Amino acid sequence: MSAIASSDRLTAWLNAVLLFFAGCVVMIPTLWMVLSSFKQSFEVTAYPPTLFFTPTLENYVSLSETTPFLHYAFNSMVVTTASTLLGLILGAPAAFVASWTRITWPAVVTLVARMAPGTLFLLPWYVMFRQVDMIGSYWALILTHAVITMPIVIWVLLPFFDNIPRSVYEAAQVDGCSPFRVFWRIALPLVTSGLAVSAILAFVFSWNYFLFALVLSNSDTKTLIAASFNFIGEGSTNWGALMAAATLIALPPLVLAVIVQRWLISGLTLGAVKG
């Protein structure tokens, strides 16, 4: 018994150490970013980095004065929310049908498309959108960002739908449901936590996606993440303002993730434990 207990203690200790290192890898850059945003410009790039400094809001003030930050935030919110909704509207029925028919190759195709580098799509899309005069429109960004959100929705929801016993679908059919009604009345209400998880992941990925917005937006429709690129100049970079912008950009997904943490973890592990 004592041998087992001490081996359990060792495992717990090793887990704690590994988690600590993993936490450091994730948290140090984030901490650096947040702290830097409160430093004066000359301190941001100082070497060795200063840990103790007099905090200032100088960077945030300069950010609000030099850029239409709220306008960019609005753009980001429009593009991200709409592309997340579009991803859900297209992805949820797609995942349901893939699970129902057990034909998953279309889902694999969407995943492959998602994994392909964005630059692959960029040129054809640029040409296409220019031909229909959509460059710089919200719709160009929303549609292209749906390519990011839809595969996430499909792949998060697939195990949720797979987890519903098939007989429940069949009972609904016998009860008089058309396939769409089975989806709407039975399947969808049973995967609400999956919908929440997929919506949040889709939101975060779309919010943070840089490349399409950089090329397909204009100064009116530029998203936050693309706008932050303005601070990186050819000659000099305003690191302080960049850090302040990055901190503000990271805030909405972070807040969302904290709010739905419990769902997020249970949703992400569902596929692994459904047995």
Add this chain to the structure above:
Amino acid sequence: MASLSMRKLVKKYGDFTVIPDLDLEIPDHEFVVLVGPSGCGKSTLLRVLAGLESINGGDLFIGDQRVNDVPAAKRDIAMVFQDYALYPHMTVRQNMAFSLEMRGMTREEIAGRVERAAGLLHIGDFLDRRPKQLSGGQRQRVAMGRAIVRNPKVFLFDEPLSNLDAKLRAQVRAEIKALSQQLRTTMVFVTHDQVEAMTMADRIVVMKSGVIQQVGTPEEVYETPNNLFVAGFIGSPAMNFLPVTLGDGRARLADGRALPAEILGSGLAPSAGSGEGLVLGVRPEHFAVAPNDADALPVTVDLVEPLGSDTLVHFKLAETDAIARVSPDLRPKPGDTLPLIPVRGKALLFEQESGRAIR
């Protein structure tokens, strides 16, 4: 309420034929039990009836309507699933009301029907609970409630008792039978448990490899099985099979010992052909302990299983393992010698090669 008619029905999964060619008529109001071992096609047949599986050939009629291409939603059939398949996000009341809602019934009509069905099944007290708050037996009742609330043409049951414990199973079995007598709706019940089949059915359909082996009342299937498969499948413990040859008015076992031909049903011996290649079928309860009968065969008891109401005795007869059901008062012990003889007129005869019963 409606009859069911299956004509030259074929069901395949890819190249694999589950049901090669099936004909079956189920009249209105009848309670039919499909029984057979795992993989015999009984559940597939039920799913075909429900419209959950398409067919590859033949015709299926519900009443006068050919339903080959009618989807499940439009067949007006209710089904109770093995795992109950209740909607987890709905209360018991919503579960039962759902199919009525789908048919566009009014709120009042739905409420009335749900209350009536709940009263019939004694589930009125937990109409507002969710399925996960119910025991297995209660869920089973809700599943039945969901089916009867519809007043459908046909009820289908797919092994609905297999997830219940033995005591509850017997109780629900009796309830379903009572319900069938009350509702007088055509019912098709699938099980691999021959006790369920015997106790509930108006008629039993015994299946093997997608082929119907026999259709008959429980008594017919038990007393006059069509072949060795049916004889061995129906009855517990299973029928004893002993290779015999007939001649000189006697049935001779493999070890040379003989039994009088009177143990067989009347007029059997003459139709037995050459008398070779036959199998004698004796149910365990059709062995009599007969110390005073000169024809009785002494057997040595190998194993005793007391069941309370009676006792099962295992022994070897002509090198074949056999079981007899005897009175518990006998209190046999392993090693004892018992004089056994099949009850006269009760033993059955089969062709060894084809398995066919000789009558």
